Amino acid sequence: MSDLISKAQLSKQASFTMALMDTDTKNAALDAIASALTNNSDRIFEANRIDLERSEKEGLTGPLFKRLRFDESKLKDVTDGIRSLIGLEDPVGHVKLHTTLDDGLELYRVTCPIGVIGVIFESRPDALVQIATLCLKSGNAVFLKGGREALETNKVLSEIINEASVAKGLPQGWINLLESREEVNTMLGLTDYIDLLIPRGSNEFVQYIMNNTNIPVMGHADGVCHTYIDEFADGDKAVKVTVDAKTQYVSVCNATETILVDKRRKDDLLPRIVKALEEKNVKIHYEDEVNEWHHEYLDYEVSIKITNSIDEAVDHINKYGSGHTDAIITEDKERAEYFMNKVDSGSVMLNCSTRFADGFRYGFGAEVGVSTSKLHARGPVGLEGLVSYKYKIYGNGDIVGDFASGARKFKHIRRDI
Numbered sequence: 001m002s003d004l005i006s007k008a009q010l011s012k013q014a015s016f017t018m019a020l021m022d023t024d025t026k027n028a029a030l031d032a033i034a035s036a037l038t039n040n041s042d043r044i045f046e047a048n049r050i051d052l053e054r055s056e057k058e059g060l061t062g063p064l065f066k067r068l069r070f071d072e073s074k075l076k077d078v079t080d081g082i083r084s085l086i087g088l089e090d091p092v093g094h095v096k097l098h099t100t101l102d103d104g105l106e107l108y109r110v111t112c113p114i115g116v117i118g119v120i121f122e123s124r125p126d127a128l129v130q131i132a133t134l135c136l137k138s139g140n141a142v143f144l145k146g147g148r149e150a151l152e153t154n155k156v157l158s159e160i161i162n163e164a165s166v167a168k169g170l171p172q173g174w175i176n177l178l179e180s181r182e183e184v185n186t187m188l189g190l191t192d193y194i195d196l197l198i199p200r201g202s203n204e205f206v207q208y209i210m211n212n213t214n215i216p217v218m219g220h221a222d223g224v225c226h227t228y229i230d231e232f233a234d235g236d237k238a239v240k241v242t243v244d245a246k247t248q249y250v251s252v253c254n255a256t257e258t259i260l261v262d263k264r265r266k267d268d269l270l271p272r273i274v275k276a277l278e279e280k281n282v283k284i285h286y287e288d289e290v291n292e293w294h295h296e297y298l299d300y301e302v303s304i305k306i307t308n309s310i311d312e313a314v315d316h317i318n319k320y321g322s323g324h325t326d327a328i329i330t331e332d333k334e335r336a337e338y339f340m341n342k343v344d345s346g347s348v349m350l351n352c353s354t355r356f357a358d359g360f361r362y363g364f365g366a367e368v369g370v371s372t373s374k375l376h377a378r379g380p381v382g383l384e385g386l387v388s389y390k391y392k393i394y395g396n397g398d399i400v401g402d403f404a405s406g407a408r409k410f411k412h413i414r415r416d417i
Helices: 002-018 023-039 041-057 062-068 072-087 125-137 148-166 181-187 203-211 235-247 270-279 310-320 333-342 400-405
Strands: 095-102 105-113 116-120 141-145 175-177 196-199 225-229 256-262 283-286 301-307 325-329 347-350 369-371 379-381 387-394
Touching: 002 116, 002 141, 002 181, 023 041, 023 072, 023 125, 023 148, 041 062, 041 072, 041 148, 062 148, 072 125, 116 125, 125 141, 125 148, 125 175, 141 181, 148 175, 196 203, 225 235, 225 310, 235 256, 235 270, 235 325, 256 270, 256 310, 270 283, 270 301, 301 310, 310 333, 325 333, 333 347
Parallel strands: 116 141, 116 196, 141 175, 225 256, 225 325, 256 301, 283 301, 325 347
Antiparallel strands: 095 105, 105 387, 369 379
16 A cells, blocks of 8 residues: 555645645636536546446445436536635635734734545545535645445546646645545554544444544534424424425435424324325334434434423433434524523524535535534534644744743733734
8 A cells, every 4th residue: 555655645745735825726726627527527427327337236226326326417516516615715824813922922823724634425426526625725635535336436526626626736646536445444544644534424434433543533423313393383384394304305414314293292283294204205213113213214214202391302312313413493482592502413403404404505615524523623514624723923032031030921912803
């Protein structure tokens, strides 16, 4: 795997160059990528056809097969996302703190790229485009490892992105595609070159990554999301929102997997919700049939539980949820705030679908994933989640000895920014 180490060394050097890149250069590269993807659509669709045919022969079906498809609609989605990204503010170089330590001694906290990011994601070719372009805009170099099912599509997409961006001034080595599990295992040991890992997948997979690397890891495991129907829920809203949260796109991590219903709405509202879900061909698992509440169906299936109180609902979510996204349907504002403050999740919703938990819908351009951890970034991770910060001090021959002796004293004046 010496070749991978060489790529990592080159990528590290590329990250230093990218940290200095101006916004116009990055936006020009993004614009070139969007055009190149459109102009090379035939290459992309042919590669995707090969992936689809092979995966079908290997028995891939249902939602996972659907996620693998990269067609005109997906191409438009990713190019629209890139155009949106161009219009967003550059996250690099923002002054987040300014303090006058003493006369002529100024401290600043300024955002900067993380460096080299390794992202391991599922069989969604459109995710490769979203992740790569987010890393570009935030000034980071990136290693990408998609699902084996999308190998040919990912190859073509990464080649197009690399060629278009380098032609606009980005450094060679800023984007790299891994193709095997062996390369992933090697990457886990590249602590000198890779600054952050973002794994997307099952809980077991994320835990494996965390347990087998000393590189910082940011990511989420499964998306066990809940919609709670409070006793003061509006019936029409409850039906509409719950159906969308479960069925708008079932094979994603922000789809609702468990519906909690207050016992006082069991007779009048629950039957309406069940009827609407069954009309969408959703299989219902009632509580006497559920053995494991921490379960992600990623399909037209959902669990339903009757709760005695809002506290029981919150306790259930905090115990069995994954800290991803949870919603309450209610017309009682105090109960809504109580729920939203007490549920320990990255995103909490009132009277709207859990499907809104998404980087693009939040106005982040897209997302590299959703973080259910509480350090650095939480929830959909867009541009702001892909930068860190550094402290800059501007002085004029200042020495600590003067302060230690008492000749000078710190003023620590916080300045407006």
